[in-house]
Amino acid sequence: MFNVKSDPLDALLFAVGLRLSQLAKSGDSKFKSLLENRNFTIQMGSEAEQVFRTFAVNNGYFTQTADKTENPTLSITFKDSMTGAKLLAKGDAAAFMVGIQNGDLKMAGDYSLLMWFNQVAKFIVPKVPEPLQPFVEQAKPLIDKATPIAKDLFAKASSFFDKTEKTEKTVQGESKFFNEQNTPTNSTTTDNSVLDNLKEKAVEIKEKAEEKLAEVKHTAEEKFDELKTTAETKIEEGKEKIDELKHTAEEKVVDLKATAEEKAVEIKEKAETKIEDGKEKLDELKHTAEEKVADLKATAEEKVEEVKTTAETKIEDGKEKLDGLKATAEEKVDEVNQQLEAMSGENKEETADNSQPPAMTQSQALEAKHADDEVIAENVKTDAVKNNKSPIINITVTRNA
Structure with missing residues (x-):
């Protein structure tokens, strides 16, 4: 797995695979859900440079190998390493589709795995913690400054090794005892010369790299110290600001408390005044009601006496009328009795005259x-x-x- 070639596509694929392996072993549940219950292989590479890597997912586990595989589930072949590195760096499935149309790559197998790869690509670049974002932003100029230096060193090293490789191929292609002009040559001298040149170039590159790295390191340390000092200053200023805000808040709380107490006293006084006014009103209403009740009672008593007097008068009048009627009735009864007696006397005389038995x-x-x-x-x-x-x-x- 660690057999990495000095090829941009192979280096990028190796870094991607290494990151995915780390994520598979981490506790990221979202990433692990993309690996569970899945079993497939994705092969990526370039035929031009003969660079290939295979990513395999097997029920939650992830592995990568630096070679081709038989019958991959999805195969992605770029026309060259640089094109593949650029398309992978975009991390966009749409870019792959455009690349297929432009002839920048070829795909075979299960195209749906391209969407899976697009999903996991979101996890490849680790998120920078929010507190470190300002430091990363300030460190970007240093990275931008160091990048050309690293590229230059890499280009020089690649150029040197390319020349060496060509020299070795030329030496290997030539006769051990005759050169192109068919003149004798000393192979031992040539080999020693090549080795000496390699050593000198290696030492030179190493020294330059160490100088540049020391320079970048020194600059980074200075920048880090500067950032550290700035951060400490900001922290102190933040503490002072917090203390100031805290003091202001405490003063506000005291003011609000005093205001609240004043308001409470004022409301209490108003409430007590309202209660006293209410009591006075209640006493006034009670007194008025008692007067009304007394007036009504007196009026009722007067009415009762008046009705009683009227009733007694009526009763006396009734008694007098009753006595009058009684006297009149007695007179009538006496008158009727007298008539009856008179009639009875006439009947007796008639009976005597007719010589009849005594009248009944x-x-x-x-x-x-x-x-x-x-x-x-x-x-x-x-x-x-x-x-x-x-x-x-x-x-x-x-x-x-």
């Missing part, structure tokens, strides 16, 4: 007259019939047939 009383005569009448009810006979003084002289009961 009026009641007896009535009973004899109606002796054969049908009796409807025993209680029809009353004292009024039997009483000789009664003005009622005859009662006839007729029953309809």
